[in-house]
Amino acid sequence: MSGNIKDRATIYGVAKRANVSLATVSRVINGKDNVTEKTRLRVQEAIKDLGYRPSALARGLATNRSTNIGIVLPGVNYVYICNMLAGMIDIAKIYGYQTTLFVARHSKEDAQAVIEKLISSHVDGAVIFDDELDQNEIKYIQNYNIPLVVVGHHMKNENLGSMILDYTTPIINFLKSYFDRGGDEVHYLDVSMAGNMMDEVRDAVLNFGREVGKNIALVHSEDSYQRLYSDMKVYFESDSNKHGLFICPRDSLACAVINAAISSGVKVPEDLEVISIVGTKYSYIVRPQVSSCDIDLFEVGSIAVRMLTKLLKGELDDKNKVFNFTAKFVTRGSTKKN
């Protein structure tokens, strides 16, 4: 490329410089084989000279394909979400898709606004992991013929696949064994705006407690390590709060509970056992390590995007449209051996 470019070269410029029509240039940049080797070289020369790069916008308008997929997330503040995102990005890249990020905070209005953006953006498809969107909103998006992979809802149709992350089963199983070995006192850390997925786990836990006639106490707090840590410091000052089992939504929150407990002289796991629902790197880095549910979220992300690409090619069999991921509970130092 020679020197600076103020106005970006277009396909016309290349055509003129190479003394061909723009159709021929189009053929060359799209790798069609019905072009003479000689003219092809001439065109490529011109492209190089001008530093020409095709405009994805114009191309998208002409072909009605943007080679762009949308990713809808509640944010990138949690490690487990970033793991998933990393998997999505990796695979999208392999398949030649750009990824544009749509973050929907935990509010209905925001979610709606994000949906509108998504529709306008003309992505070829999207992966949605958002706890606030319900099935109706998913269907609303589908009115615009946008192939979708939804993480967290069980749905499928012609243009839609889904992935289920089952944290409930392993947690309930753990609870069972906890009660079996004589455990009695259970606290569930209920943070505000934890999202649908967490709310489902919570409700299942509470239900299970009711079924087996055990009381499960909700402890409310904010979704912040610092805040929770100081709340817990106060909490553990009371003698009645120094034992039992504590269930936390995420492992960094479990760490807040554990750290506060230990610094208050409460022994983990001898006095107090703590588990986390979602497990990430925190779970095995801290001491004591946190017993938690492991799901390879990176894998979840990559599978989701792979499903989407198949959906885009119309190659996704009906039986592969729902993917079930059941978490595996990993016992670590924050709980007693069964």
Place this chain on the structure above:
Amino acid sequence: MSGNIKDRATIYGVAKRANVSLATVSRVINGKDNVTEKTRLRVQEAIKDLGYRPSALARGLATNRSTNIGIVLPGVNYVYICNMLAGMIDIAKIYGYQTTLFVARHSKEDAQAVIEKLISSHVDGAVIFDDELDQNEIKYIQNYNIPLVVVGHHMKNENLGSMILDYTTPIINFLKSYFDRGGDEVHYLDVSMAGNMMDEVRDAVLNFGREVGKNIALVHSEDSYQRLYSDMKVYFESDSNKHGLFICPRDSLACAVINAAISSGVKVPEDLEVISIVGTKYSYIVRPQVSSCDIDLFEVGSIAVRMLTKLLKGELDDKNKVFNFTAKFVTRGSTKKN
């Protein structure tokens, strides 16, 4: 919107349905005020009936603006990068920009490919945080008139701002005080493909060691907690390796060192002191807490995007084109008091 839509409504469809020209529809959807209230309502009615959503593609082609900014990152696997990303996304959203993600792994070829994608994608501007890109490649992108904010290089010109993250100064300062209080043995954990920024810190540390006549030993390992942990387990078996200071690039790696040390009977910080260059949430969640450099990466990300939006509006004064962030060293439990 009535029922399902197979072919998305266009501005033509709306125009016909509302019995106006497409220019009028365009005015309505763009909020121009030179439209009668009556026709405006009629148009809005039609838009609703048809479920019309403007195509960002076509709009971008016509206006030469995509309301889309690119974000170039080496990945989303590190907490500190995700923090930065979160800040960028937040601000971009506030300013009405979509964000498309470009991840360039640590390799020259990949970086080059990503640049080409970035240019083709027709973003209005981009924030680049990539350790592999050098200044020449930045300039190359600028040939295509893409306003840029670069994190990690000191550069500026008409279309380019930059942000410097200075981890070197606080680390060197710490080293000074470490030597002053009689410290003598320093190990630097050198992981492969840590990126330019880390390499600069490492070189500065080595230089400083030479200047003051202290030997600083490089310990090589991979950039993986698990791997490093087992390497360190072996390492600490040797009696000669149970003291001094260990400098790690990131705090989760520092945790690997600390955990391995402690489980090998080495006391932290009494026998061995450990610091991390980049500090994140890990630093204060683990026990002992990790002394590390704190930079609010979320803030860095938001400032970067804010700079970019000003650049896009031509409102960025020359003196504001370089932003300097000096990290603050926070002493925690993994080092002795000075």
Place this chain on the structure above:
DNA sequence: CTGTTAGCGCGTTCAA
């Protein structure tokens, strides 16, 4: 206040 027209940069017929 509203409509007509000409692009934006590219892909894709259909002829030649």
Place this chain on the structure above:
DNA sequence: TTGAACGCGCTAACAG
């Protein structure tokens, strides 16, 4: 094998 012409959906003059 190549080129001319049209269309993708929208904005932006310019008229009226």
